[in-house]
Amino acid sequence: MGKTVIDVNNNIPFNNNVDYCVGTGRLGLALTAEYLEQLKLVQKEIGFKNIRGHGLFCDDVAIYQEYEEDGITKVEYNYTYIDRIFDSYLELGIRPFLELGFMPEKMASGTQTIFYWKGNTTPPKDYKLWTDMVIALLKHLRSRYGEEVLDWNIEVWNEPNLPGFWYKADMEEYFRLFKETFTAIKAYDERFQVGGPAICGVNDEEWIQKFLEFCKAEGIKPDSVTRHHYTVEFPERIGHYDYSKLEEPVARLANLQSTRDIVESFDEFKGLPIHITEFSTSYTPKGVIHDTNLNAAYLAGQLSHLGDMNTSYSYWTFGDVFEEQGVPFTPFHGGFGMVANGCIPKPTFYTFAFFKQLKEFGTDCIFRDDTAVIVKSDKGFAGILWNIDTDDFTRTFTFPVSGEYTLITKTVDEDTCNPLKIWHDMGEPPYLTKAQTELLRDCAKPLFGSDVISAENGKADISLTAKRNGVVYFELTPRTFTPDRGYDYDKVLSFH
Structure with a gap:
């Protein structure tokens, strides 16, 4: 899929009453x-x-x-x-x-x-x-x-x-x-x-x-x-x-x-x-x-x-x-x-x-179509991407922002959160032991991811992949970098 440019001034009706x-x-x-x-x-x-x-x-x-x-x-x-x-x-x-x-x-x-x-x-x-x-x-x-x-x-x-x-x-x-x-x-x-x-x-x-x-x-x-x-x-x-x-x-x-x-x-x-x-x-x-x-x-x-x-x-x-x-x-x-x-x-x-x-996160919807919805607030942007039974796809969203942003993702799909498959691979036990129950609870969790997104020329791109039957939640928030004296993250990762 090509890039989708997000207009942060959009005001799209969206009654998200999921918790009623x-x-x-x-x-x-x-x-x-x-x-x-x-x-x-x-x-x-x-x-x-x-x-x-x-x-x-x-x-x-x-x-x-x-x-x-x-x-x-x-x-x-x-x-x-x-x-x-x-x-x-x-x-x-x-x-x-x-x-x-x-x-x-x-x-x-x-x-x-x-x-x-x-x-x-x-x-x-x-x-x-x-x-x-x-x-x-x-x-x-x-x-x-x-x-x-x-x-x-x-x-x-x-x-x-x-x-x-x-x-x-x-x-x-x-x-x-x-x-x-x-x-x-x-x-x-x-x-x-x-x-x-x-x-x-x-x-x-x-x-x-x-x-x-x-x-x-x-x-x-x-x-x-x-x-x-x-x-x-x-x-x-x-x-x-x-x-x-x-x-x-x-x-x-x-x-x-x-x-x-x-x-x-x-x-x-x-x-x-x-x-x-x-x-x-x-x-x-x-x-x-x-x-x-x-x-x-x-x-x-x-x-x-x-x-x-x-x-x-x-x-x-x-x-x-x-x-x-x-x-x-x-x-x-x-x-x-x-x-x-x-x-x-x-x-x-x-x-x-x-x-x-x-x-x-926010109730001001700025984008919604058949595979995604995005809202904004004073905290930044958040959204959900989903894929109903089709081949994996990646969507790139362009936001008109400047500076650095933190991207947090939470992914649920057939590879990352699929207790049904684990249960099947275990032999479909009808009456779970305590250990089997704990295992299935542990595997029934989203995959978390993160990245630093740097805006260039007043815009920032984020690319999200929704695998087959996947749901991805994301938050894009301004990043304030406050390293302690002497701490170098890159040096930590390269230290041998």
Whole structure:
């Protein structure tokens, strides 16, 4: 590739909201040690603001309880586990994004369940039982955690357009659920932020359009529109694993833009936040692509554009403690997480870490195309370069600067950070020993590099190589040279 001249006066819109939210397996898993170890690692290295998962009202969390007294069925609530879960989140600096679901078995109108852990996905037999439970929980959370709970996002259900997640994918029944829930929450305190319809894939444009038509007709203004975003074709299942082909990034982003266009077509809803409350490549927890460097590079391209039409976008999920289709057999099983079991970061972990570092470095974007994004601040320049499944390439960027600069690079590619390959070369052990786990953690790190860049004639060139399925983060900052008396670096290196 030729040189790319950077105009430092450019002002390119770039909503880098990489750290807004991350997904999790069902909330009950937060009671386990491995889950919290993975979340602690993610929060230390990336630091997400919110976390969203299924199962808030499922029976393993045990909020909804019934008992009989004098021949009458009565209701009580148990917050022992949810307090323990949310306390753990807040201690790690992350707040719940409340997905309201699934249905407590004793409240459910039917027996349909989903997943290994049998979340009930039927409407309530009595909507007042449902709304009373929701409001009671909000009151409890507010009394325990204070007024900050008013800032926690609320989403009504999960993927009601799919029959497995909502009985018969009944649109009218979901609209009733949304209206009853929204109305009850707003009657309690209108400051709570309530969104929906949390749809995924199937008939997404129809569902968004009719959802907003329903809200308009009912005089409801949701605080956000929510949907999901996955980017693979239907998978081929072999044994325990799903193999999927990636879809073209442009087509998938166009699908997201269609949601924004529908929202903007309603005068009542123009500018409403759109939260992508789940996104990834594969939509299956056995999607082998999740463990690869290709996943990391592809998602770099997604992260550079998802903020164009969405307020936020939540990666599904932070870790591989996840049991939708059963307990995993191996540490690399295609799980959704950016961290494999054993607290082993996958390459995708660093894509998110790099975009978070970019956000912390600066928010003034001066360059963005299909393989790179660059920002500036008073500290200098920072950027990310990625290569989605093509031959190695080198890009040279020319900056209009003078003096000396320090170039720091962090590289993740198939040669420098590929724990999946090391595990394969080790013989694919299904149950890692302590030594094997330590080895895989040690190899799952970026390669650091540095150089001194001297500007000539008011400009400086930096050349970055992105290998196949690679992601490179860089910082270019002014260099102040302050050697101690008598210290000669060149002489040190040449001394014999």
